Amino acid sequence: MAIVKEERKKGAVKIRDVHTPEPGNGEVLIRVKSTAICGSDLHAYEYPNGYEFMKIPVILGHEYSGVVEDLGYGVTLFKPGDRVMGESNRYCGICPNCRSGRTNICDRNLMTGLHIDGGMAEYISVPQNLVHHLPISLSYSEAAVAQPCSVSLHAVFDNSSIRPGDAVAVFGPGVVGLMAAQGAQVLGAAEVVLIGTAADARSRLPVARSLGLKTIISEEQDLLEAFAGHTGRTRADVVLECSGAAEAIRDAVKLVRKGGSITLVGIYGSPANVFFSSLVRSEIYVRTSYTATWKNYEQSMQLIASGLVQVKPIINEYPFRDGMQAFADALAKKALKPVLNLDD
Numbered sequence: 647m648a649i650v651k652e653e654r655k656k657g658a659v660k661i662r663d664v665h666t667p668e669p670g671n672g673e674v675l676i677r678v679k680s681t682a683i684c685g686s687d688l689h690a691y692e693y694p695n696g697y698e699f700m701k702i703p704v705i706l707g708h709e710y711s712g713v714v715e716d717l718g719y720g721v722t723l724f725k726p727g728d729r730v731m732g733e734s735n736r737y738c739g740i741c742p743n744c745r746s747g748r749t750n751i752c753d754r755n756l757m758t759g760l761h762i763d764g765g766m767a768e769y770i771s772v773p774q775n776l777v778h779h780l781p782i783s784l785s786y787s788e789a790a791v792a793q794p795c796s797v798s799l800h801a802v803f804d805n806s807s808i809r810p811g812d813a814v815a816v817f818g819p820g821v822v823g824l825m826a827a828q829g830a831q832v833l834g835a836a837e838v839v840l841i842g843t844a845a846d847a848r849s850r851l852p853v854a855r856s857l858g859l860k861t862i863i864s865e866e867q868d869l870l871e872a873f874a875g876h877t878g879r880t881r882a883d884v885v886l887e888c889s890g891a892a893e894a895i896r897d898a899v900k901l902v903r904k905g906g907s908i909t910l911v912g913i914y915g916s917p918a919n920v921f922f923s924s925l926v927r928s929e930i931y932v933r934t935s936y937t938a939t940w941k942n943y944e945q946s947m948q949l950i951a952s953g954l955v956q957v958k959p960i961i962n963e964y965p966f967r968d969g970m971q972a973f974a975d976a977l978a979k980k981a982l983k984p985v986l987n988l989d990d
Contacts, residue, residue, distance in 0.1 A: 651690050676714060705767050731943075732758070815886070962985065
């Protein structure tokens with residue numbers, strides 16, 4: 647049983663029976679316990695321009711956790727019964743980026759659930775170098791969400807300049823933004839403000855406030871006045887742009903202080919019209935951040951297990967058989983982070 651994108655058109659996603667994969671040399675066969683729906687899965691469902699690269703048909707999903715069921719030849723790091731989760735990107739290990747530790751931008755990267763069959767299935771076979779042991783206190787549903795958390799932590803820990811005492815603004819109160827904001831708190835940011843739209847006011851911003859974060863609705867409040875009211879600062883030291891909205895980049899430039907930094911984490915569907923002279927004259931440091939590396943997965947699981955990063959408030963759990971309803975709820979923004987459980 648798996649959730650499969652069957653045709654190159656909007657929709658065409660169904661639950662159907664599939665063959666159980668055999669673990670190849672160096673691979674671990676995982677019996678999936680929990681698998682989460684990501685924004686890229688929703689794009690795969692809707693099939694907009696830019697997704698023609700997908701393998702069709704393909705089993706969706708790159709956020710999953712489970713139990714080791716079987717081992718391929720040569721596997722030494724795992725044994726049957728181990729509780730595990732897998733990484734989303736399959737990297738080659740031999741290109742210059744991989745050899746320098748930047749496996750997240752491998753020249754031959756393949757995305758699980760888009761280029762190759764993914765984790766929305768009863769079983770998935772994964773190279774052992776992409777598999778992680780779970781901390782004992784981490785649930786399967788939390789472990790499935792460790793993948794997007796690792797994306798947030800890569801942005802915050804590796805690609806931002808947050809220091810203790812900083813005032814940080816985060817655009818986009820989705821899953822990545824909510825966890826990036828918590829990562830900023832882990833680094834000692836004194837003030838963290840999450841900025842969303844009126845559409846986020848119903849579900850996402852209340853979750854942010856439940857996590858102790860201050861919030862701004864961009865259409866209803868003057869950005870600079872609201873930020874100053876929350877923080878006592880006229881500008882942010884660091885801005886994390888996690889929304890993927892081109893107009894948010896312009897707002898980020900407006901909000902960051904001279905000498906501050908902006909990290910772009912969102913994936914943008916349209917060009918952003920930014921006047922770069924203002925960035926140059928203010929020496930604004932701009933970085934980008936994409937997916938995550940091995941250490942970010944480990945950081946993600948440990949911080950969730952310790953409670954320093956909370957994911958339970960963002961999770962909406964469904965039995966796997968209700969996967970199509972979970973997709974519908976996610977597309978309608980009724981569910982922030984649907985997690986499908988295969989034992990229900």
